[in-house]
Amino acid sequence: MARNRFPSGAPVSLALQAARINALSNWTGRSDGRVLVAKGKVQPTELSGPYNIRITYRLKQRPAVILVDPPLQQRDGKWPDHLYGKEELCLYHPKYREWTPDRVLSETIIPWISEWLACYETWLITGDWLGGGVHPRVKGRGGQP
Amino acid sequence: MVTATDVSADLDALLALIAEEIQLPPSLDEKARERYEALTEYLESTELARFPIAVYAQGSYRIGTTVKPLSGEEFDLDFVLELALPTLVTPGQLMEAVWSEIQRNGRYAGMIERRPSCIRLIYADEFHMDVVPAVPDRDHGGTAVLIPRDSRGVLVWHGTNPRGYAAWFESKAERRMPTKEMAVEPLPRPIPAAEKTPLQTAVQLYKRHHHVAVADEHLRTASVVLTTLTAQASGAARTLGEALSLLVEDLRRFEKAEVPPVITNPAASHEVVSDKWADLSIFRVFRQHTVKLRRDWEEVLQLQGRDYPALARKLSEMFGEPPVHRAFKAAESQRQAARATGLLAMGSGGILQIGSGTRPNPRHTYFGGGSE
Numbered sequence: 001m002a003r004n005r006f007p008s009g010a011p012v013s014l015a016l017q018a019a020r021i022n023a024l025s026n027w028t029g030r031s032d033g034r035v036l037v038a039k040g041k042v043q044p045t046e047l048s049g050p051y052n053i054r055i056t057y058r059l060k061q062r063p064a065v066i067l068v069d070p071p072l073q074q075r076d077g078k079w080p081d082h083l084y085g086k087e088e089l090c091l092y093h094p095k096y097r098e099w100t101p102d103r104v105l106s107e108t109i110i111p112w113i114s115e116w117l118a119c120y121e122t123w124l125i126t127g128d129w130l131g132g133g134v135h136p137r138v139k140g141r142g143g144q145p
Numbered sequence: 146m147v148t149a150t151d152v153s154a155d156l157d158a159l160l161a162l163i164a165e166e167i168q169l170p171p172s173l174d175e176k177a178r179e180r181y182e183a184l185t186e187y188l189e190s191t192e193l194a195r196f197p198i199a200v201y202a203q204g205s206y207r208i209g210t211t212v213k214p215l216s217g218e219e220f221d222l223d224f225v226l227e228l229a230l231p232t233l234v235t236p237g238q239l240m241e242a243v244w245s246e247i248q249r250n251g252r253y254a255g256m257i258e259r260r261p262s263c264i265r266l267i268y269a270d271e272f273h274m275d276v277v278p279a280v281p282d283r284d285h286g287g288t289a290v291l292i293p294r295d296s297r298g299v300l301v302w303h304g305t306n307p308r309g310y311a312a313w314f315e316s317k318a319e320r321r322m323p324t325k326e327m328a329v330e331p332l333p334r335p336i337p338a339a340e341k342t343p344l345q346t347a348v349q350l351y352k353r354h355h356h357v358a359v360a361d362e363h364l365r366t367a368s369v370v371l372t373t374l375t376a377q378a379s380g381a382a383r384t385l386g387e388a389l390s391l392l393v394e395d396l397r398r399f400e401k402a403e404v405p406p407v408i409t410n411p412a413a414s415h416e417v418v419s420d421k422w423a424d425l426s427i428f429r430v431f432r433q434h435t436v437k438l439r440r441d442w443e444e445v446l447q448l449q450g451r452d453y454p455a456l457a458r459k460l461s462e463m464f465g466e467p468p469v470h471r472a473f474k475a476a477e478s479q480r481q482a483a484r485a486t487g488l489l490a491m492g493s494g495g496i497l498q499i500g501s502g503t504r505p506n507p508r509h510t511y512f513g514g515g516s517e
Contacts, residue, residue: 041513042495046155048453063177080510093510103507110493111506115484116218118497119511126470128479132178133511 009102011060020106027110029050034058039068040110044117053113060101063109065089075124082116089116092132151385151446155476160385162475164346166468168351169211169220176223177206180274183252184266188226190333191246202309203277208314209341210348210372215465220272225307227290234280236300240264243278262297262303272428282306285397289413296384298435310414314372317380317505348375352442353464358434368429369418370408377411378404393442396435450460484508 005112014031021029027040038055051070057063066072066087072079082090089111092098099108119131169177185200204223205211214220226243234242244376246263249255258265263275281454282289282304294303342513359365375388378395382388399406405422409415441463448456461469466516483489489503 005280024443035462040495042496043450044495046153047159047449047452047456090512093512096510098507098509108507108509112509114491114495114497115480115489115506115509116511117495118477118480121205121453122473124454125473128474128482129511130474131511132481135180 005064009100011101012104017105020104021110024110026105029055038105040113042110042113042117044114044121048117048121051117052082055105055109055140057105062094063099063105065091065109065113069091073124075127080120080123081129082131089113090133091116122124148464149288149401150269152390153386153458155450156445156449157384157386157459159472159476160389161341162472163468165475166188166471167213167464168221168349169206169213169272173220173241173375176268177272177274178253179267180268180474184224184274184276187250189245191249193226193228193246196231199225199227199229201225201227201308205348205352205368205372207311208372209345210352212352212368213468214358217361218362219267219270220389221275223275223277223431225277225279225290225292228279230280236291236302239278239280240293240300243276247276247372262293262300265268285415285496286411288312300315301334303416304413305416306410306413310369310410311410313345315375318344343382343385343388344376344379347379347382347392348372349391350385350389350464351375351438354438356436357463357465358437359430364427364430366427366434367418367421369410370421371410373398373408373418388512393439399432400437400439 018029029038288308376377379388405428408419
């Protein structure tokens with residue numbers, strides 16, 4: 001596990017991550033050198049309403065993505081499957097190295113948020129998650145990155 | 146005021162997916178085709194074929210606007226059996242001649258029903274085929290025909306023109322299907338929703354909305370009226386959204402009408418298709434439905450780009466939940482297919498686009514343990 005968590009390429013600095021995020025419309029990113037906080041407004045499809053999103057990222061750690069407004073909703077008393085804990089969106093499989101700290105958030109995590117939201121909205125409507133995905137065989141808490 | 150520019154391309158696509166979910170499915174279409182061909186072959190082998198004979202589809206099946214009935218009802222597919230009889234017959238004699246030939250064939254035993262003005266072949270739980278006998282209407286010429294119609298227990302001739310109507314509708318939709326004169330015609334192939342004209346799809350959605358809103362079949366306005374009004378209002382539309390907006394605007398003229406207007410068959414001006422409106426309660430229900438359709442459509446336009454789940458609820462109320470949910474799943478499946486082939490990209494504002502992005506989203510796998 002440990003080897004998979006650390007990339008071979010050099011990590012992208014928080015300042016560069018913030019700069020790339022600020023280049024997107026509807027997003028702002030600020031870094032104090034230790035933690036990057038990015039806020040954005042995402043409309044996953046032309047028919048969807050906008051979601052206010054917050055990403056919190058500490059270098060080399062898992063970027064934490066949450067819905068601020070409207071908040072995550074349940075369907076028939078259940079939360080969507082692909083979450084870390086109760087509110088963090090699960091956007092990638094850590095083992096498959098789909099995201100590593102040498103990758104730019106604005107080109108990976110942020111487009112994946114749109115995809116996750118489109119799946120989530122369809123799930124809210126129909127009860128079916130059509131995005132596929134993997135459920136970890138971990139007891140108790142959700143996945144460990 | 147509703148304008149066409151209010152309708153987003155995604156809404157247009159979603160409405161087309163709903164229409165695909167409510168039309169005759171390809172499996173039933175195939176069965177209908179086989180049974181139509183078998184019936185035609187049989188009729189051509191009978192005494193009836195001493196006269197020039199033509200069997201052809203009419204109505205929604207012919208013009209590509211079928212709508213799945215609500216639960217408990219079957220698809221109704223309409224056919225005309227036209228016999229070019231040399232001498233005058235009465236409508237009763239014509240019905241009797243066709244009935245006795247169909248009845249003679251053991252294959253149809255137990256599944257035929259003699260209706261007042263047609264012969265119904267019932268294929269349990271799937272659909273029924275209504276065969277209407279007809280003779281050429283020599284007074285009106287062309288493709289005009291006379292069919293038997295029940296008038297207080299007596300069969301009388303009723304002048305109509307199913308092929309002329311189809312040709313008129315197709316000219317409005319700017320799509321023509323090949324037709325042959327006085328011969329057994331091949332059925333039109335089912336048209337995938339994506340290839341339908343905005344007019345065809347708008348007719349399907351209008352009819353479905355009317356069926357859902359007016360639960361009592363007897364209070365519904367005839368499909369041919371809804372189809373005619375849509376074609377008159379929306380024939381020139383380039384998109385489905387524009388077709389629906391034009392229809393809704395045009396229907397405003399009925400909202401305050403006290404007296405039912407007379408709607409005639411555009412291909413047979415001697416045929417009044419709105420005759421059911423003589424019963425004022427049916428016209429009043431139609432008028433109320435017109436207002437409901439306009440309000441529903443305005444609400445749909447307001448919800449797009451604001452609240453996807455609320456839009457789904459509204460559309461479910463309008464067209465029924467099962468087809469609407471299947472359509473929303475189909476829309477998501479299209480995005481997933483694009484994602485799998487590297488054709489899904491994030492555009493401005495986070496909006497996902499298929500095929501048009503300059504840079505496809507990288508691959509990823511949803512992970513996580515779900516609710517705790």
